[in-house]
Amino acid sequence: MRTVQVDLQDRSYPIYIGTGLLDQPELLRRHIPGNSALVVTNETVAPIYGTRLAAALDGLRTETVAIPDGEQFKNLETANLVYDALLANRMDRQTTIIALGGGVVGDLAGFVAATYQRGVHFIQVPTTLLALVDSSVGGKTAVNHPRGKNMIGAFHQPRCVLADVRTLESLPDREYRAGIAEVIKYGLIMDYGFLQWLERNMSALLAREPDAMVHAVEQSCMNKARVVAADERETGQRALLNLGHTFGHAIETATGYSEWLHGEAVAAGMCMAAHMSRELGWISDSALRRARALIAEAGLPVEPPAMTAEQFMALMSVDKKVEHGRIRLVLLQGLGNATVTADFPVEALETTLTAFTHQAA
Amino acid sequence: MRTVQVDLQDRSYPIYIGTGLLDQPELLRRHIPGNSALVVTNETVAPIYGTRLAAALDGLRTETVAIPDGEQFKNLETANLVYDALLANRMDRQTTIIALGGGVVGDLAGFVAATYQRGVHFIQVPTTLLALVDSSVGGKTAVNHPRGKNMIGAFHQPRCVLADVRTLESLPDREYRAGIAEVIKYGLIMDYGFLQWLERNMSALLAREPDAMVHAVEQSCMNKARVVAADERETGQRALLNLGHTFGHAIETATGYSEWLHGEAVAAGMCMAAHMSRELGWISDSALRRARALIAEAGLPVEPPAMTAEQFMALMSVDKKVEHGRIRLVLLQGLGNATVTADFPVEALETTLTAFTHQAA
Numbered sequence: 001m002r003t004v005q006v007d008l009q010d011r012s013y014p015i016y017i018g019t020g021l022l023d024q025p026e027l028l029r030r031h032i033p034g035n036s037a038l039v040v041t042n043e044t045v046a047p048i049y050g051t052r053l054a055a056a057l058d059g060l061r062t063e064t065v066a067i068p069d070g071e072q073f074k075n076l077e078t079a080n081l082v083y084d085a086l087l088a089n090r091m092d093r094q095t096t097i098i099a100l101g102g103g104v105v106g107d108l109a110g111f112v113a114a115t116y117q118r119g120v121h122f123i124q125v126p127t128t129l130l131a132l133v134d135s136s137v138g139g140k141t142a143v144n145h146p147r148g149k150n151m152i153g154a155f156h157q158p159r160c161v162l163a164d165v166r167t168l169e170s171l172p173d174r175e176y177r178a179g180i181a182e183v184i185k186y187g188l189i190m191d192y193g194f195l196q197w198l199e200r201n202m203s204a205l206l207a208r209e210p211d212a213m214v215h216a217v218e219q220s221c222m223n224k225a226r227v228v229a230a231d232e233r234e235t236g237q238r239a240l241l242n243l244g245h246t247f248g249h250a251i252e253t254a255t256g257y258s259e260w261l262h263g264e265a266v267a268a269g270m271c272m273a274a275h276m277s278r279e280l281g282w283i284s285d286s287a288l289r290r291a292r293a294l295i296a297e298a299g300l301p302v303e304p305p306a307m308t309a310e311q312f313m314a315l316m317s318v319d320k321k322v323e324h325g326r327i328r329l330v331l332l333q334g335l336g337n338a339t340v341t342a343d344f345p346v347e348a349l350e351t352t353l354t355a356f357t358h359q360a361a
Numbered sequence: 362m363r364t365v366q367v368d369l370q371d372r373s374y375p376i377y378i379g380t381g382l383l384d385q386p387e388l389l390r391r392h393i394p395g396n397s398a399l400v401v402t403n404e405t406v407a408p409i410y411g412t413r414l415a416a417a418l419d420g421l422r423t424e425t426v427a428i429p430d431g432e433q434f435k436n437l438e439t440a441n442l443v444y445d446a447l448l449a450n451r452m453d454r455q456t457t458i459i460a461l462g463g464g465v466v467g468d469l470a471g472f473v474a475a476t477y478q479r480g481v482h483f484i485q486v487p488t489t490l491l492a493l494v495d496s497s498v499g500g501k502t503a504v505n506h507p508r509g510k511n512m513i514g515a516f517h518q519p520r521c522v523l524a525d526v527r528t529l530e531s532l533p534d535r536e537y538r539a540g541i542a543e544v545i546k547y548g549l550i551m552d553y554g555f556l557q558w559l560e561r562n563m564s565a566l567l568a569r570e571p572d573a574m575v576h577a578v579e580q581s582c583m584n585k586a587r588v589v590a591a592d593e594r595e596t597g598q599r600a601l602l603n604l605g606h607t608f609g610h611a612i613e614t615a616t617g618y619s620e621w622l623h624g625e626a627v628a629a630g631m632c633m634a635a636h637m638s639r640e641l642g643w644i645s646d647s648a649l650r651r652a653r654a655l656i657a658e659a660g661l662p663v664e665p666p667a668m669t670a671e672q673f674m675a676l677m678s679v680d681k682k683v684e685h686g687r688i689r690l691v692l693l694q695g696l697g698n699a700t701v702t703a704d705f706p707v708e709a710l711e712t713t714l715t716a717f718t719h720q721a722a
Contacts (some may be wrong), residue, residue, distance in 0.1 A: 024493055076441060080437060080506075083506055083512065083513060084506075084508070085721070087508035087509055087512060088508070090679075111476075114515065115472075115476070115513050115514060115515055116512065116513065117512060118501065118502075118503065118514045118515055118516055118594075119515065119516070119594075140479065141479075142479065145444055145445075146447060147445070147448035147449070148448055150478065151448060151475050151477065151478060152444060153443065153476060153479045154475065154476055154477070154479055154480065154515060155479055155480070233479075233480075269402060
């Protein structure tokens with residue numbers, strides 16, 4: 001087992017990474033201060049891991065809420081079902097909410113933990129690669145509003161994260177690969193050594209070899225933890241984690257958040273950001289080729305769906321990251337070295353959009 | 362104008378207390394970092410102060426949401442109306458939410474400010490005495506759930522509080538007196554000098570003389586700020602602020618939160634707590650008489666409505682302040698000196714309940 005410590009003063013917490021951790025109850029138990037717990041999971045995950053988690057919680061007063069599976073249920077109405085369960089079972093301020101599932105379950109359960117009685121204890125047991133390497137680090141919680149994703153939320157750090165890579169065995173291949181997009185991201189933005197490791201070990205990672213998964217999750221969490229420790233509330237450096245995301249959100253919005261998985265959109269978005277970095281002369285042709293090749297090897301898209309440059313510009317201009325009307329982007333200054341900037345000639349963006357898009361009819 | 366500084370490291374903020382402060386735009390403006398604001402108010406307050414606040418915000422992009430007046434609207438559905446308004450008007454992370462109204466408006470607007478895009482700036486302009494002396498200090502925000510009051514919330518400190526006592530001129534007499542219950546509370550729990558001042562100046566305060574109101578609000582805020590600075594998240598000393606509240610909540614619940622105002626229930630509850638403190642031999646007969654006389658002079662109830670001791674015990678046992686099955690109470694060890702304890706013989710509580718209640722039929 002590896003442990004990554006997320007360093008946030010009195011909100012610091014460990015991420016335990018390994019195989020079969022769900023069968024080690026003491027890992028969880030030492031982080032549950034009270035005598036009750038509410039497990040929030042979804043209808044897909046509950047039948048697979050619910051029983052093992054329940055066994056690990058034996059002796060505690062435990063209740064379970066299984067929410068419907070899907071991003072469309074990440075809203076206040078579903079959060080209200082969890083509040084109902086907490087109150088119906090008289091869970092007090094000392095209770096611990098445990099999220100067992102992917103990003104939707106983690107974000108929603110975390111939001112409820114942040115707001116129930118002004119905050120109760122929270123533990124994450126992520127079961128998707130995306131949740132293991134992304135949403136389990138950093139304390140962002142949220143639900144969606146009909147007018148925008150993640151518009152209602154809070155920062156609320158868990159007491160621990162139990163990252164059992166064995167839970168990834170049941171993950172559909174497409175979702176697994178979408179998670180790898182975020183793994184590659186950490187290499188591209190801040191860790192050249194890890195990027196090289198990914199270039200050498202992508203096939204082992206795709207084959208879900210346990211050692212490869214543990215290493216990839218550990219390096220991803222370490223890198224994210226480093227960024228979050230420096231900028232917990234996203235006032236600056238944390239925006240680095242958005243490499244490919246502004247392009248990616250435009251793709252997700254244009255396709256109605258249904259055809260493209262988040263990681264797939266980010267993958268194409270990272271290729272666009274790398275292309276633009278090359279246009280600016282910040283990275284070489286060879287660096288661009290390597291980034292693109294790694295993303296392709298992971299079976300991820302290297303270009304967006306059929307969209308126009310105008311569509312991209314319109315959608316990117318309403319992104320949350322826009323400040324004072326200027327689009328801020330995460331761009332590469334080298335492999336393993338990214339920067340957040342609004343300081344670029346708009347022509348570079350236009351060239352990239354033209355290269356990746358189709359003419360309007 | 363007086364200024365009370367609430368000392369919470371990087372979340373510190375000033376409370377400006379005086380008459381006619383709503384007509385001093387610069388007080389507000391220096392605490393609004395962006396160029397937009399959303400005013401949350403209610404249908405009663407909006408017609409009286411809405412225009413003056415709008416004038417103070419001249420030049421900013423300002424929108425107003427008037428929610429229905431009443432505790433029954435302090436819920437997630439109403440919060441959703443405010444989220445709607447924020448998103449429909451494309452308010453971004455730099456926006457400031459301004460609560461103009463009493464406790465319901467402040468608690469709900471504060472909760473939205475705590476959770477919109479994971480937290481935006483917040484300013485309070487309280488217009489009831491209770492809100493001026495209680496909910497404007499400490500950063501507690503919340504909405505109610507059908508199964509319990511204030512069950513969904515967050516800690517979120519405002520950037521400033523504008524306490525214009527002139528807004529109290531329009532307050533119905535009964536609500537004004539209910540606010541005085543909390544003012545007396547500060548004297549009883551931690552400030553003997555202020556308690557003496559209240560004994561000498563209650564008639565001026567009841568007559569709403571501006572100087573008396575400013576002094577009472579200032580001393581109340583100073584005392585509360587002192588407690589909150591020592592214990593922002595209510596893990597210990599902050600519970601002192603609940604003098605009379607465990608008894609009071611039982612009264613409010615028994616009467617369906619409709620007949621008794623919160624401050625009235627707290628007033629009767631403080632008399633019960635003082636009585637019990639005398640039973641324990643912690644305060645003298647004369648101290649009990651003085652506490653009771655001051656509460657009576659404010660026109661507040663000194664005993665609960667017709668309830669049985671069994672009712673009290675049942676309702677007090679489900680209070681949020683119960684830990685490990687023991688009822689914790691705030692009791693007096695002297696005038697201006699309170700303690701939080703579960704360490705008392707249950708007979709003392711029973712004696713007090715018997716003295717204040719009626720036999721079951």
